[in-house]
Amino acid sequence: MSRPMRSSFIESARQAIAIEREAIDALTDRIDHTFETACDLIMQCSGRVVVTGMGKSGHIGKKIAATLASTGTPSFFVHPGEASHGDLGMITGDDVVLAISNSGQTGEVLTILPLIKRMGAPLISMTGDPDSVLAREAEANLDVSVPREACPLGLAPTSSTTATLVMGDALAVALLEARGFSAEDFAFSHPGGSLGRRLLLRVSDIMHTGERVPRVSPTTLLSEALLEISGKGLGMTTVVDDQGLMVGVFTDGDLRRTLDRNLDVHVTPIQDVMTIGGKRIYEDQLAAEALKIMDEVKITALPVIDRHNNLVGAINMHDLLRAGVL
CATH class of the missing domain: 3.10.580.10 (CBS-domain)
Incomplete structure (x- = not known):
C-alpha cells in the first residue's frame, strides 16, 4: 500500500471540518417551535432528564446529560440495553426521556418506548430522520439530520454526532438562561475545579x-x-x-x-x-x-x-x- 502524501492529510482534515461546519449551520433553521416544546417539557418536569442512546449516540448522550446536569437541569444517562434488563426502574413518570438515534430505528431504544409511554414520561427525540418511528412517537423531535458524514465512506458517525452534540448544547444553554442559572450556581456543581475556587472562595x-x-x-x-x-x-x-x-x-x-x-x-x-x-x-x-x-x-x-x-x-x-x- 502506498503512503499518502502529507498534503492529503491536510486536505482531508480541512474537508472534514468544512462538512461538519455545514452540518452545524443547518441546525440554525431547525431551532423553532418544536425546540420550544422540548424546552417547555423539560422546564415543567419535576423529575430529571433521562438521556438514552446506543453506540456513538450513547457516547454523545452521556456528554449531553453531563452538560445538562452541570448547567442546572438534573440529568443522567441510561443505556437502553441495560434499561431492558432492570435499569428501566431508574426512570419514573416524573422524568423526561431524551432518546437519541440517528436512524430513529435503533432496536434497543424502540424496545423501551412502550414502557416509557406506559409510565407517562414525556419523550423528546433527537434523530436524523423526522419520519422515523422514534421521531413520530416523541412529543418533540429535534431534527439533527446532516447532508453527509465527514467520513468519506459515509459510514462512521462524524457530522451526525457533531450535529447532535451541538443541538444538545443549544438545549442546555436555552434551559440555563430560562432558569436564570448563575455563575455561582455553576461553581456549586464544580467546587473542586479552579472555576469553583474563583467563584466560591471569599x-x-x-x-x-x-x-x-x-x-x-x-x-x-x-x-x-x-x-x-x-x-x-x-x-x-x-x-x-x-x-x-x-x-x-x-x-x-x-x-x-x-x-x-x-x-x-x-x-x-x-x-x-x-x-x-x-x-x-x-x-x-x-x-x-x-x-x-x-x-x-x-x-x-x-x-x-x-x-x-x-x-x-x-x-x-x-x-x-x-x-x-x-
Whole structure:
C-alpha cells in the first residue's frame, strides 16, 4: 500500500471540518417551535432528564446529560440495553426521556418506548430522520439530520454526532438562561475545579488576620510605619483610628511620592502622607473581586474591612495565587 502524501492529510482534515461546519449551520433553521416544546417539557418536569442512546449516540448522550446536569437541569444517562434488563426502574413518570438515534430505528431504544409511554414520561427525540418511528412517537423531535458524514465512506458517525452534540448544547444553554442559572450556581456543581475556587472562595477564607495585618495610628511617625510595612511583608500598612476604623492606607507608591517631597521620615506623621480612604474590600466579597481590584489599579495588596468599616484583615496577590484564584 502506498503512503499518502502529507498534503492529503491536510486536505482531508480541512474537508472534514468544512462538512461538519455545514452540518452545524443547518441546525440554525431547525431551532423553532418544536425546540420550544422540548424546552417547555423539560422546564415543567419535576423529575430529571433521562438521556438514552446506543453506540456513538450513547457516547454523545452521556456528554449531553453531563452538560445538562452541570448547567442546572438534573440529568443522567441510561443505556437502553441495560434499561431492558432492570435499569428501566431508574426512570419514573416524573422524568423526561431524551432518546437519541440517528436512524430513529435503533432496536434497543424502540424496545423501551412502550414502557416509557406506559409510565407517562414525556419523550423528546433527537434523530436524523423526522419520519422515523422514534421521531413520530416523541412529543418533540429535534431534527439533527446532516447532508453527509465527514467520513468519506459515509459510514462512521462524524457530522451526525457533531450535529447532535451541538443541538444538545443549544438545549442546555436555552434551559440555563430560562432558569436564570448563575455563575455561582455553576461553581456549586464544580467546587473542586479552579472555576469553583474563583467563584466560591471569599476574601475572609484566605485573608491575613490579627497580628499579621499591618496597622498604625494616624499619629505614628513615618519611620515607624516603614518598620511595620517591612515587618508584615505586604508592601503597605493600614491607618486605623482609636475606634478600629480604617481611615487610610500607606503603600510603596505613597513612599515614593513622600521621598520626592524630601520629607523627614523621623518627624512626619503618617496621616500627613497617607492615602485617605484608599482601596479596600469587604470580607464577604469574593476573592475573585479582590483580584479584579488589584489588577485594575495595579496594586498587590488590599485592606479588608467589615460592613461597618472596621479593619478585619488584609489580602495580597500571593494569597490569591496560593488559593488558586489567580
